Amino acid sequence: MIALVFTLLVAVYILGPDLVARWILGFVAPRKNLVLSRSEEVAHGFLWSIVPLTIAWMLRHVGPYSLAPGSSVDLQTFFSGLYSESYFEQNRQAFFSSAITFIHLNACLAVRLYSVVIAASLAINFLIAKYGVMRNWIASHRRLSWLRVLLSTLILPRVSEWHVILSPMLLPSPDMNIEVDVLTKSDVLYQGALRDKILAQDGSLQSITLGSPKKFEREKFLEARKQNPDCRSEEYWKAIPGSLFVVIASDITNLNIRHLPSSVRRFGQEFSDVADAMKLLQAAVSKIQSENSE
Amino acid sequence: MNGIQIEHLLSLIDGNIQTSMQLVRPDIVDYLSKHSDDLAQEIAHNGYGVIPTRAGEVKVSREDLKAA
Numbered sequence: 001m002i003a004l005v006f007t008l009l010v011a012v013y014i015l016g017p018d019l020v021a022r023w024i025l026g027f028v029a030p031r032k033n034l035v036l037s038r039s040e041e042v043a044h045g046f047l048w049s050i051v052p053l054t055i056a057w058m059l060r061h062v063g064p065y066s067l068a069p070g071s072s073v074d075l076q077t078f079f080s081g082l083y084s085e086s087y088f089e090q091n092r093q094a095f096f097s098s099a100i101t102f103i104h105l106n107a108c109l110a111v112r113l114y115s116v117v118i119a120a121s122l123a124i125n126f127l128i129a130k131y132g133v134m135r136n137w138i139a140s141h142r143r144l145s146w147l148r149v150l151l152s153t154l155i156l157p158r159v160s161e162w163h164v165i166l167s168p169m170l171l172p173s174p175d176m177n178i179e180v181d182v183l184t185k186s187d188v189l190y191q192g193a194l195r196d197k198i199l200a201q202d203g204s205l206q207s208i209t210l211g212s213p214k215k216f217e218r219e220k221f222l223e224a225r226k227q228n229p230d231c232r233s234e235e236y237w238k239a240i241p242g243s244l245f246v247v248i249a250s251d252i253t254n255l256n257i258r259h260l261p262s263s264v265r266r267f268g269q270e271f272s273d274v275a276d277a278m279k280l281l282q283a284a285v286s287k288i289q290s291e292n293s294e
Numbered sequence: 295m296n297g298i299q300i301e302h303l304l305s306l307i308d309g310n311i312q313t314s315m316q317l318v319r320p321d322i323v324d325y326l327s328k329h330s331d332d333l334a335q336e337i338a339h340n341g342y343g344v345i346p347t348r349a350g351e352v353k354v355s356r357e358d359l360k361a362a
Contacts, residue, residue, distance in 0.1 A: 135304065152297035161295045164303050171307065179350040193350060234348060259307055260314045264322065264345065264354040265361055271319055277326035282359035284334035292338065 002082040017117045018045035024121035028128045029157045056112035065108045074101035127155045132171045160203030181256035182247050189216035205249040213245035318347035
């Protein structure tokens with residue numbers, strides 16, 4: 001019986017908090033993108049149980065479901081009854097009344113423990129989700145560069161480098177086009193917008209999926225260049241029918257990745273000539289709208 | 295990758311974004327000057343238009359124009 005109760009306590013206080021924390025972290029950093037060794041996972045689980053459990057213990061007499069003072073005698077009776085059958089037989093009534101105190105203590109600790117775990121996980125999720133914005137803000141305050149090191153060390157989970165490169169997860173804005181040129185082992189060059197990626201358990205890249213894929217017609221380009229050395233390579237990209245094109249990682253020789261804001265707004269903020277052109281366009285749009293409304 | 299390594303990689307990506315933006319800036323200005331009528335029609339009817347560049351497409355919406 002004592003082994004059963006001990007197993008239950010391990011599940012509630014050691015395994016449960018880590019599972020809850022991982023589940024909540026999964027909303028911003030999916031599990032498949034995390035790369036943790038077995039020892040790091042154990043350390044993670046240990047930290048997620050010990051620290052909140054210590055806080056829960058310190059708060060056991062505060063707030064709802066708080067523990068009444070002097071409960072330790074009941075707990076001694078309860079565990080003695082679990083440990084020794086003869087003690088249980090002699091103190092059957094005292095054992096069952098002490099069981100209520102034991103349940104009360106666990107409810108008290110579990111409510112506090114899981115509240116701390118959920119609050120801390122949500123706070124970490126928020127910081128990860130806003131990491132790009134915070135990075136930008138810290139970059140504009142040079143004196144706070146130490147804060148960036150502190151945040152990256154404490155907040156960022158261990159993710160695969162491919163997830164960082166091939167997703168806008170930690171960038172200031174999720175509105176980012178990731179365009180990729182892929183050179184395959186068969187010497188064919190493809191281009192397209194990155195739509196998805198598949199990572200292996202160890203974080204290595206398994207495949208990438210391109211949207212609006214194009215293939216570079218190298219032979220035709222080389223032929224044309226013999227006739228006209230000034231011919232433009234842009235004209236030799238041939239669209240591949242279909243919207244999703246999967247390239248297996250083992251077939252890739254190298255990747256050229258371009259991160260480009262998907263909206264013109266950021267260009268207008270950074271370049272005055274783009275902002276001027278946008279103002280002219282805004283005037284043209286307003287004119288068309290007023291003509292249509294008349 | 296740990297946090298410090300991720301931070302280093304992010305600073306490389308920042309540089310990549312700046313390079314890509316510099317690369318397509320003339321394409322955007324050129325397209326906005328040459329196709330402004332078509333683009334204005336597209337935005338007036340659909341709410342947004344698309345600017346093709348050598349490094350991919352960039353969207354322009356009514357909200358972007360108001361923010362400019």
